[in-house]
Amino acid sequence: MPHPGNMVNIFVDSTSAFQSIDGFGVNINAKYWDEGRLIPALELLVDDLGATLFRVDVWGKSNWIDPTGKIGPASLDEHNLESIYRGDIFQRGWQMMRWMNSRGIQPYLTASGDVPAWMLGSDGKTLTDFADFSRMLASMVEWAKKREQIDLRLFGPLNETDLGSPEGPTVAPPDFVRVCEILVDELEIRGLDDIRLVVAEQSRFDDSYLRELAQSQKLSERIGAFGMHDYTGYSREAYQAVRQAVQSGLNPEIPLWMTEYGDLEQSGEREWYVAWVMTQRLFDHLENGFSASLVWDAFDNYHDHDEAWTIYGLLRAGLRLYTPKKRYYACKQVFRFVRPGFVRLAAESDSPGVRVLAFSDPAREQFTVVGINQSNLPAWLNVLLKGFPEEVLRGKVSYYRTSQDENCHTVDRLPASGMHWPFTGITARVPAASIFTLTTLNT
Structure with a gap:
């Protein structure tokens, strides 16, 4: 029976920013x-x-x-x-x-x-x-x-x-x-x-x-x-x-x-x-x-x-x-999803198998989280957002994925905040060896 995967918490802090994207x-x-x-x-x-x-x-x-x-x-x-x-x-x-x-x-x-x-x-x-x-x-x-x-x-x-x-x-x-x-x-x-x-x-x-x-x-x-x-x-x-x-x-x-x-x-x-x-x-x-x-x-x-x-x-x-x-x-x-003028935000994964980066516009009204599931197991993401406006937290994000069998495939539309503990953030299942994007951008 295949392994069901592990929960991976991702923390995105909009109050801590790094370089601007050109x-x-x-x-x-x-x-x-x-x-x-x-x-x-x-x-x-x-x-x-x-x-x-x-x-x-x-x-x-x-x-x-x-x-x-x-x-x-x-x-x-x-x-x-x-x-x-x-x-x-x-x-x-x-x-x-x-x-x-x-x-x-x-x-x-x-x-x-x-x-x-x-x-x-x-x-x-x-x-x-x-x-x-x-x-x-x-x-x-x-x-x-x-x-x-x-x-x-x-x-x-x-x-x-x-x-x-x-x-x-x-x-x-x-x-x-x-x-x-x-x-x-x-x-x-x-x-x-x-x-x-x-x-x-x-x-x-x-x-x-x-x-x-x-x-x-x-x-x-x-x-x-x-x-x-x-x-x-x-x-x-x-x-x-x-x-x-x-x-x-x-x-x-x-x-x-x-x-x-x-x-x-x-x-x-x-x-x-x-x-x-x-x-x-x-x-x-x-x-x-x-x-x-x-x-x-x-x-x-x-x-x-x-x-x-x-x-x-x-x-x-x-x-x-x-x-x-x-x-x-x-x-x-x-x-496609990290636009000129966005800034890189502090982002951290609690699993060494999932690599993650986060970006937003200066007003924190739009954001994009990109990541790589480097492990050989699925990851159940719980993306927790800090310092974003309430309307962003009440909104939805689009989930895109590239893997050996997928080409920037549109997977789903997901709530920016979860209702059921312990999954209180953006919840998404990411297969092993895949690249994922979660974004508010309307493309």
């Missing part, structure tokens, strides 16, 4: 715009998944002014830049971002991959021409803002410089700061002092870049977010070191974002495993003070900087058809 989203390859044929996939990501953040890579490498490296600094000539930015590849990017603007979304523009060889030092790996590199980046941002009238505020200038090629040029932490300071000056010259940088987009999860960036006086008001990447999961000590680097900096209010996260499993045959570990990592980000997380990748596609087809997408790519994978539905349990 949103959730995806990295996206603009080359697949395809004259708007990508719009159904974009609508799925925005309207169903709940994505509000899009990290847009237009070219795929950071060599768009001189892909062969044969022109040299003359490639920064105004006529060459105009021909590139009016060309097909950039037009796809401008059109995609214009569509995002039409949906009230400010795209987060980024540059990644190899740079023209003449910008590198004698080792052929390390960025040395900071000035021309900054001029190239600023020219793209200026064209987007002034010529294409794209509404954007965030720009990521470099990618995984701790790894180097093909992810980006090699740039040591002190030089990274100098590049960003030169770029900020170049942006100001062009009247783009509203642009905020997302840095350092590093692969290795440590404080080596953030510690130096956070101490730059010039950058203290020009960094919009500190971006990190996660494909393996990290220790609490590693998260603590990163948080401390920001908190001890000149502007401790700069938020932490996980601008790439996912899993590197490449067979395509372990989708539930990938969905599960990605959700655990997303919980890690949020528990450790991150305000945003962006999945790598929006959909399966060919990435230029790696020169490889990848299957890291939330959506499986077919012939002009994009189908959600299990990882999509696992992300939806959080992305």
Whole structure:
């Protein structure tokens, strides 16, 4: 006879709050715009998944002014830049971002991959021409803002410089700061002092870049977010070191974002495993003070900087058809129901087998509880709410669940308060190995 499960008390305290949530989203390859044929996939990501953040890579490498490296600094000539930015590849990017603007979304523009060889030092790996590199980046941002009238505020200038090629040029932490300071000056010259940088987009999860960036006086008001990447999961000590680097900096209010996260499993045959570990990592980000997380990748596609087809997408790519994978539905349990502007609340489970997070709007009129039943037994939840308005406690919540056999399935509508002791809170049965959401949001 199967085990009936155990009672698990969850305590949510609305009087104790942590970081504000900036949103959730995806990295996206603009080359697949395809004259708007990508719009159904974009609508799925925005309207169903709940994505509000899009990290847009237009070219795929950071060599768009001189892909062969044969022109040299003359490639920064105004006529060459105009021909590139009016060309097909950039037009796809401008059109995609214009569509995002039409949906009230400010795209987060980024540059990644190899740079023209003449910008590198004698080792052929390390960025040395900071000035021309900054001029190239600023020219793209200026064209987007002034010529294409794209509404954007965030720009990521470099990618995984701790790894180097093909992810980006090699740039040591002190030089990274100098590049960003030169770029900020170049942006100001062009009247783009509203642009905020997302840095350092590093692969290795440590404080080596953030510690130096956070101490730059010039950058203290020009960094919009500190971006990190996660494909393996990290220790609490590693998260603590990163948080401390920001908190001890000149502007401790700069938020932490996980601008790439996912899993590197490449067979395509372990989708539930990938969905599960990605959700655990997303919980890690949020528990450790991150305000945003962006999945790598929006959909399966060919990435230029790696020169490889990848299957890291939330959506499986077919012939002009994009189908959600299990990882999509696992992300939806959080992305759809934890909205920008929500704050994370204190939440605790009395069972080590059930992991839980809670969020609400600032007025505590809406809330969302998300959790993972990590045990091999069902859990009978008793979610006790503290400090919420009476009308919330008298209301109802929607219960959604993703498991090996369910895809963000609508399970039930439940009272926010129970009538029968000991189940006096939200009462829900959660099967083993499942992801659950309890929310007041009307979707």
